[in-house]
Amino acid sequence: MIRSGCCRLPVLYACGSIVFGATATPATATPVATYRFNNSLAADQSGVPSLLSVDPLGLNNFEDVVVDGVSQRVFHWRGHANPTSQQAGLTLDATGLVPYNNYSIEMVFEFLEPAQAGGGWRRIVDTQNRQSDNGFYVSPGNYLQVYPVVTGSTPFITPGFHHVVLSNFINGTQREVKASLDGVLQLTSNTDQLNLDNANNPGHLLSFFLDNLAGPAQLEYADGRIAFLQIHDNILDVGVPGDYNGNGVVDAADYAIFRHYLGTSYQLGNEVSGVTPAQVTIDDYMAWQARFGNAIPGAMSSAVIPEPTALANLLLGIAAMAIGRMKRGSWSRVA
Numbered sequence: 001m002i003r004s005g006c007c008r009l010p011v012l013y014a015c016g017s018i019v020f021g022a023t024a025t026p027a028t029a030t031p032v033a034t035y036r037f038n039n040s041l042a043a044d045q046s047g048v049p050s051l052l053s054v055d056p057l058g059l060n061n062f063e064d065v066v067v068d069g070v071s072q073r074v075f076h077w078r079g080h081a082n083p084t085s086q087q088a089g090l091t092l093d094a095t096g097l098v099p100y101n102n103y104s105i106e107m108v109f110e111f112l113e114p115a116q117a118g119g120g121w122r123r124i125v126d127t128q129n130r131q132s133d134n135g136f137y138v139s140p141g142n143y144l145q146v147y148p149v150v151t152g153s154t155p156f157i158t159p160g161f162h163h164v165v166l167s168n169f170i171n172g173t174q175r176e177v178k179a180s181l182d183g184v185l186q187l188t189s190n191t192d193q194l195n196l197d198n199a200n201n202p203g204h205l206l207s208f209f210l211d212n213l214a215g216p217a218q219l220e221y222a223d224g225r226i227a228f229l230q231i232h233d234n235i236l237d238v239g240v241p242g243d244y245n246g247n248g249v250v251d252a253a254d255y256a257i258f259r260h261y262l263g264t265s266y267q268l269g270n271e272v273s274g275v276t277p278a279q280v281t282i283d284d285y286m287a288w289q290a291r292f293g294n295a296i297p298g299a300m301s302s303a304v305i306p307e308p309t310a311l312a313n314l315l316l317g318i319a320a321m322a323i324g325r326m327k328r329g330s331w332s333r334v335a
Helices: 252-261 282-290 310-328
Strands: 013-016 018-022 031-035 052-054 061-067 068-076 091-094 105-110 122-126 135-138 144-147 162-171 174-181 185-191 204-209 223-233
Touching: 018 105, 052 068, 061 223, 068 091, 091 223, 105 122, 122 162, 144 185, 204 223, 252 282
Parallel strands: none
Antiparallel strands: 013 018, 031 223, 052 091, 061 068, 068 223, 091 204, 105 162, 105 223, 122 135, 122 204, 135 144, 162 174, 174 185
């Protein structure tokens, strides 16, 4: 779910005898810092601070792994829960990067182990300069949790890469937090404990995977790997990766949008994290195909899912189109 700050255009697409409509919806967040971990902790954007590796044991490294079916470079953090001085992870100086009470964090990462100690808790994000137990975790029951306020409902499986979005924002006059796991909203609550302008954190530091050094419960840590991190300047809408038209299900309508924009500089809605952002390529097709049928709970009943023969024809058509374009050595927009 990477966005470039553009608006989705109202367009009609035809596929066989079925017509699909894409509704115009404004983007609500703009990515201000993108990290891909290709042997570097630098951001894609110029003038944006790099991530800093917290590596007390000298074991952090970059390595190749398969993420969602694709081999790519990732960052592997490795430390010890106890003593807390030997925990490993990442930090980011967010001073001036985002509004301190209105931002989103998008991540693709995995924990490689259960919690080493700390009763089964594993810290994901800390906004308190590691001075408080409050924060964003995987709980002992393996659910996302903004401690001590609210817990999610979908198990966070370990090991395995997950797409996680955390949004801290103002809704009218009310401060809220939301989090999603693999495209499904997990929790929402009225709280300001993830604000970056709190008294514990005058330097506006974001810490990833590092537990608190002060106060109770200081050992809530586990090793892991991260493939993608993006910081946004507002609330990031929760959607289904691969659901390019935003109707809540990955279906044939999303293929029609992909085909229409193939070869152009266009930001697909709900594009899978790390897949050619702001460009529509064959990789977006592969990502769509791998997720066909995924849906927000309850959305499947209203989805237009093609019969097996129709779907096979779609796949044959895109394969022939890709081969033909590769032979010509260029990609062009398909009307």
